[in-house]
Amino acid sequence: xxxxxxxxxxxxxxxxxIALSQFGALDLYIQSVIMFIGINIILSSSLNVxxxxxxxFSCGHAGFMCVGAYVSxxxxxxxxxxxxxxxxxxxxxxxxxxxxxxxxxxxxxxxxVTGLIVAIPSFKTRGDYLAIITIAANxxxxxxxENVDVIGGSRGFMGMKRVVNAMTxxxxxxxxxxxxxxxxxxxxxxxxxxxxxxxGKGIMAVSQDEVAAEIMSVNTNKMKMAAFMLSSGLxxxxxxxxxxxxxxxxxxxxxxxxxxxxxxxxxxxxxxxLGGSVLSAxxxxxxxxxxxxxxxxxxxxxxxxxxxxxxxxxxxVWKWVLIPLTLILLMQFRPEGLMGNKELPKLFPGLKxxxxxx
Amino acid sequence: xDILIQxxxxxxxxGSFYALIALGYTLVYxxxxxxxxxxxxxxxxxxxxxxxxxxFFLGIVDLSPGLTLALTVPLTMLLTAGVGVTLERVAYxxxxxxxxxxxxxxITALMCGLMLENSNLALLGASRKKFPExxxxxxxxxxxxxxxxxxxxxxxxxxxxxxxxEFIVTRTKIGMAMRGISYDKFAIPLMGIPIDNVIVxxxxxxxxxxxxxxxxxxxxxxxxxPYMGALIGWKAFIAAVVGGIGDIRGAFLGGFLxxxxxxxxxxxxxxxxxxxxxxxxxxxxxxxxxxxxxxVAKTTKI
Numbered sequence: 001x002x003x004x005x006x007x008x009x010x011x012x013x014x015x016x017x018i019a020l021s022q023f024g025a026l027d028l029y030i031q032s033v034i035m036f037i038g039i040n041i042i043l044s045s046s047l048n049v050x051x052x053x054x055x056x057f058s059c060g061h062a063g064f065m066c067v068g069a070y071v072s073x074x075x076x077x078x079x080x081x082x083x084x085x086x087x088x089x090x091x092x093x094x095x096x097x098x099x100x101x102x103x104x105x106x107x108x109x110x111x112x113v114t115g116l117i118v119a120i121p122s123f124k125t126r127g128d129y130l131a132i133i134t135i136a137a138n139x140x141x142x143x144x145x146e147n148v149d150v151i152g153g154s155r156g157f158m159g160m161k162r163v164v165n166a167m168t169x170x171x172x173x174x175x176x177x178x179x180x181x182x183x184x185x186x187x188x189x190x191x192x193x194x195x196x197x198x199x200g201k202g203i204m205a206v207s208q209d210e211v212a213a214e215i216m217s218v219n220t221n222k223m224k225m226a227a228f229m230l231s232s233g234l235x236x237x238x239x240x241x242x243x244x245x246x247x248x249x250x251x252x253x254x255x256x257x258x259x260x261x262x263x264x265x266x267x268x269x270x271x272x273x274l275g276g277s278v279l280s281a282x283x284x285x286x287x288x289x290x291x292x293x294x295x296x297x298x299x300x301x302x303x304x305x306x307x308x309x310x311x312x313x314x315x316x317v318w319k320w321v322l323i324p325l326t327l328i329l330l331m332q333f334r335p336e337g338l339m340g341n342k343e344l345p346k347l348f349p350g351l352k353x354x355x356x357x358x
Numbered sequence: 359x360d361i362l363i364q365x366x367x368x369x370x371x372x373g374s375f376y377a378l379i380a381l382g383y384t385l386v387y388x389x390x391x392x393x394x395x396x397x398x399x400x401x402x403x404x405x406x407x408x409x410x411x412x413x414f415f416l417g418i419v420d421l422s423p424g425l426t427l428a429l430t431v432p433l434t435m436l437l438t439a440g441v442g443v444t445l446e447r448v449a450y451x452x453x454x455x456x457x458x459x460x461x462x463x464x465i466t467a468l469m470c471g472l473m474l475e476n477s478n479l480a481l482l483g484a485s486r487k488k489f490p491e492x493x494x495x496x497x498x499x500x501x502x503x504x505x506x507x508x509x510x511x512x513x514x515x516x517x518x519x520x521x522x523x524e525f526i527v528t529r530t531k532i533g534m535a536m537r538g539i540s541y542d543k544f545a546i547p548l549m550g551i552p553i554d555n556v557i558v559x560x561x562x563x564x565x566x567x568x569x570x571x572x573x574x575x576x577x578x579x580x581x582x583x584p585y586m587g588a589l590i591g592w593k594a595f596i597a598a599v600v601g602g603i604g605d606i607r608g609a610f611l612g613g614f615l616x617x618x619x620x621x622x623x624x625x626x627x628x629x630x631x632x633x634x635x636x637x638x639x640x641x642x643x644x645x646x647x648x649x650x651x652x653x654v655a656k657t658t659k660i
Binding site for chain 2 (some may be wrong): 023059088117120121124125128129131132133135136139140142143144145147153154213256261263267269317318319321323325326327328331333334335
């Protein structure tokens with residue numbers, strides 16, 4: 001029993017969060033922060049497969065998120081909601097509860113196939129050149145979507161809120177919260193299984209030395225393809241959840257800045273450490289939200305002691321000065337990140353009692 | 359025919375900016391094997407420095423526009439080079455001293471770029487700056503083809519800078535030291551070559567070129583905004599890679615190639631397709647030649 005207490009703790013926490021949001025104990029803002037934490041956990045841990053475990057440098061992660069977001073939005077709007085462009089829903093909106101997870105999984109698959117854009121050129125290229133390919137892929141995805149006028153082009157696309165509302169009409173539960181928690185749990189589970197399998201060993205071999213791994217009969221191309229497709233597929237799932245939480249998608253919200261956020265989370269947590277990814281995603285999201293309140297407070301404080309001129313106010317932009325600064329300092333003093341290639345039980349061996357993983 | 363020549367000239371001008379920025383990327387990469395992702399934002403800083411210097415001389419000192427331009431060019435290059443060297447001193451050198459993994463330096467560079475653009479936005483606000491006129495516009499026309507003097511200056515500057523850099527790298531002592539460092543970073547200090555000075559000189563060259571590009575860009579398209587360096591920087595970097603990073607001829611060629619592709623796409627298709635086509639073609643090139651046009655395939659020893 002003691003061995004399973006970690007799993008019970010996770011599920012118990014999820015149930016408590018769902019119950020609290022059901023009975024209105026958490027206001028909508030806190031709920032949305034929790035959902036973004038979940039989405040960011042998926043993003044950072046999926047990028048960790050490529051950037052941490054495989055040791056490549058992919059910086060176009062938001063492009064795949066964009067694919068997932070758009071595919072899921074379009075599918076769910078076509079199937080479950082009335083829309084000006086696509087007309088009447090194909091299926092009755094009550095089916096959204098069953099249909100939504102299928103839509104999310106399909107969007108993950110499509111994003112995974114999009115990952116091939118990056119995976120196939122990466123057979124020959126490594127390191128810096130791969131960085132280019134991923135950036136280019138990110139731009140290509142955004143540019144391609146902006147040029148399709150049917151789905152709104154650069155104006156964005158909306159209508160997913162109706163699908164979410166259709167779910168709550170059937171059974172009154174905080175559905176998006178449930179899906180985000182499920183998606184987070186499943187993706188962490190999947191990555192954990194993946195990196196501890198033979199494939200995972202192959203990927204770590206690629207990260208150590210690709211040529212040597214090839215000689216030792218690791219099929220590096222297959223490994224790279226698997227890693228890239230898993231990583232981009234999960235990013236697509238994160239994008240699908242993101243689109244339905246917000247209810248609005250815009251290609252420009254998945255630009256290089258978003259990719260940089262993912263990179264910050266991975267390197268903050270530590271490369272090749274799932275626990276680190278989860279921790280850093282939580283820390284990063286909470287930090288972003290706290291800065292929303294801290295910056296105005298600092299602003300008024302500085303105005304009281306007359307450091308700043310009256311005409312100048314600290315804006316929310318300073319957030320994006322502080323975050324890179326954090327990462328620069330981190331790289332100077334602890335370049336391996338918070339956890340540095342280790343999992344939690346390795347850092348705290350006492351945890352092994354409560355934790356079972358075959 | 360006239361349209362073709364007109365587009366060709368536009369492509370040459372557009373490619374000149376890419377080439378000037380790509381040269382900076384390539385110089386730093388060739389010596390340090392470091393992708394200086396902050397370079398695009400150094401270009402942005404260059405444009406802003408040029409703006410402040412120009413407005414200072416025009417408004418406060420009240421000089422004539424021609425004299426202002428003559429003073430702005432060297433000052434902008436110097437100050438921007440100072441920014442580049444500061445980045446190297448504060449962010450990259452400590453990491454290099456520790457012998458950190460290359461990836462960490464790259465991430466630091468990426469973050470420095472973000473800091474530059476966002477601190478600019480935070481300090482100066484989101485209002486766009488209008489660059490003052492420093493050059494009287496002269497338009498030369500042959501038939502239906504019209505060229506401004508500025509366009510010619512930009513193209514000639516890019517070519518002159520390329521020749522200068524090629525000369526420095528292949529014919530001078532310090533250029534030999536640069537090539538030596540890129541060949542073997544560990545043996546060069548043993549030969550009595552001051553490795554840090556050479557690296558600082560590299561950053562001075564690259565950032566100075568970025569500053570020059572920023573000034574010319576601000577003169578050609580006189581609206582400044584904090585994020586102007588980001589996209590151009592990324593694209594110039596990709597141009598440098600397509601040419602074969604670490605090779606000056608490659609950067610020059612790649613920059614012009616990207617300019618030609620973009621202007622060609624805009625001439626035929628709607629302008630929104632520009633990024634899509636440009637990046638797709640570049641990916642194709644990289645797929646066929648993974649190390650770029652002038653790149654040399656490296657063998658890995660185990």
